[in-house]
Amino acid sequence: MKTTTRSWLAMIVIGIFTIMANLDASIINIALPIMSKSLAVPISQITYTVMGYMVILSGLLVTFGKLGDIWGKGRIFTLGMYSFTIGSLMASVNFGFEFLLLARFVQAVGAAATLSNSYGLISELFDNHTRGTAMGINTMFISAGFVAGPALGGFLLQQFAWNAIFMINIPLGIIAIILGHLFLPKNHGRQQATKLDGWGAGILFIIITLFFVVLEAGQTIGFRQPLIIIGFIITLALTLYFIYLEKHRKNALLPLSIFKNRTFSLALLVGMLIPLINALFSFIFPLYLQDYLNWSVGTTGILMLIFPLIMAIAAPLGGWLSDLFSQQLVR
Numbered sequence: 115m116k117t118t119t120r121s122w123l124a125m126i127v128i129g130i131f132t133i134m135a136n137l138d139a140s141i142i143n144i145a146l147p148i149m150s151k152s153l154a155v156p157i158s159q160i161t162y163t164v165m166g167y168m169v170i171l172s173g174l175l176v177t178f179g180k181l182g183d184i185w186g187k188g189r190i191f192t193l194g195m196y197s198f199t200i201g202s203l204m205a206s207v208n209f210g211f212e213f214l215l216l217a218r219f220v221q222a223v224g225a226a227a228t229l230s231n232s233y234g235l236i237s238e239l240f241d242n243h244t245r246g247t248a249m250g251i252n253t254m255f256i257s258a259g260f261v262a263g264p265a266l267g268g269f270l271l272q273q274f275a276w277n278a279i280f281m282i283n284i285p286l287g288i289i290a291i292i293l294g295h296l297f298l299p300k301n302h303g304r305q306q307a308t309k310l311d312g313w314g315a316g317i318l319f320i321i322i323t324l325f326f327v328v329l330e331a332g333q334t335i336g337f338r339q340p341l342i343i344i345g346f347i348i349t350l351a352l353t354l355y356f357i358y359l360e361k362h363r364k365n366a367l368l369p370l371s372i373f374k375n376r377t378f379s380l381a382l383l384v385g386m387l388i389p390l391i392n393a394l395f396s397f398i399f400p401l402y403l404q405d406y407l408n409w410s411v412g413t414t415g416i417l418m419l420i421f422p423l424i425m426a427i428a429a430p431l432g433g434w435l436s437d438l439f440s441q442q443l444v445r
Contacts, residue, residue, distance in 0.1 A: 121239040124297040125248060128232050130290040131195055132252055133259035134283050135225035138167070138202075141263030144400045144411060145276045152276055153211045158334075160211070163218050169326045170222035171229070173319040179230035180310060180367055187231040187238065188298040194227025195294055199287030205280035217280075229256075238299060250433020257388070257425040265418040268400075268411045314367035317356045324349050395421070 142149075142164055150160040182190040201221030205214055232252055240248045270278045328345035335342065360366040373379050403414040 117240045117244045120297055121244075121248075123293065124235070124239050124299070125251065127195075127290050127294045127298060128191075128228075128235055128252065129255045130286055131191075131198065131228040132232055132255040134202075134286060135171075135198065135229050136256050136259030137263045137266070138221060138225070138280070138283065141267040141279045142167075143263065144267040144404075144414065145271055145279055147404070148271060148276045149214075152208070153214070155211050163214060165326060165330060166215055167218045167222045167225075169323050170219055171226050172326075173322040174223060174226035175230045176318060176368055177230075177310070177315040178227045179234070180315070181227075182231040182234055184310060186300075187234045188294075188300060190227050191231045191235060191298060192291070192294050194224040194231075195287060195291050196224070197221075197227060198224025199284060199291065200224075202280045202283035202287060206277045206284065208275075208277055235298070246436030247430060247433040250430045250436070253433070254426050254429035257421070257429065263418075265416065268414055268416070268418070272412050309365055311360075311363055311365050311367040314356065314359055314363065317352060317359065318367065321349060321352045321356060324352070 146157060146160050146164070149163070150157045153160065178190055178194070198221050201217050201219070201224055204217035204220060207213075233249060236248045236252060237245065266282075267279050270282070324345065328342055328349060331345070332339075332342045337343075357370065360368050360370050373382075400414050400418065403409045403417065404411065
């Protein structure tokens with residue numbers, strides 16, 4: 115597909131939700147102490163709003179990516195925009211801790227649907243001469259959204275109540291939905307009849323959920339406890355079963371043959387390590403500055419801006435260089 119003005123307008127839609135989905139994975143971190151007091155729940159319990167979001171998001175990414183292949187990436191992305199915006203509206207209303215958990219679940223479903231199809235949409239919307247630049251911009255949105263969360267959260271929490279961190283998503287979500295209906299591709303996925311590997315999707319979701327739950331429980335009761343060891347063994351057994359299942363299913367959720375490509379596997383490994391480092395930084399650093407150094411929430415937020423500002427420059431530049439050198443190799 116040739117890159118057009120419509121492609122860049124669609125990129126705005128993808129960028130808005132890429133930022134918001136990653137923003138809400140981290141913006142809540144700086145608000146945890148305030149939310150704990152406001153909702154009258156211990157800090158160990160309020161962290162479930164973070165963990166639950168990440169578990170649902172991680173567990174559904176592959177499934178929604180497959181659904182994008184089957185039903186159309188634009189269609190799944192649009193459904194994700196609606197789900198995320200509705201979840202943000204729910205989270206912005208203080209109906210108690212349990213309702214907030216439900217809202218975060220709805221948000222996570224929408225985030226998974228949008229994030230899993232963003233790069234696929236970019237591949238469809240941009241040609242070989244601009245695709246690297248577009249992907250670099252999207253990477254900037256991912257990192258900036260995730261790391262800038264505490265900074266923006268610090269500013270909002272100094273001025274408003276904690277639910278303001280979710281309210282900001284509502285107008286942006288509505289604008290993006292309108293633009294999405296105008297500029298996102300109206301594709302309908304594959305022409306041939308393809309069914310989702312529902313059993314594989316369910317097993318993968320259980321594996322990811324169980325792994326996170328066991329890790330969380332291990333930090334509380336100790337990793338040498340028999341229950342934790344059994345949990346890890348079950349997780350490993352299910353993982354081996356999932357690998358066996360995907361090797362023998364016709365419409366596999368995750369075709370394992372793609373990992374035979376070393377370039378793809380290496381790029382995937384690097385792509386996994388970058389957000390992992392970002393996540394550790396954005397989660398631990400605000401708590402360290404506030405709880406151990408007793409710095410204000412505003413100062414903490416300002417310091418957290420350094421990383422996304424540098425990323426805002428480096429990511430698009432890297433994408434542009436990718437386009438430049440790939441064109442030279444073709445010549």
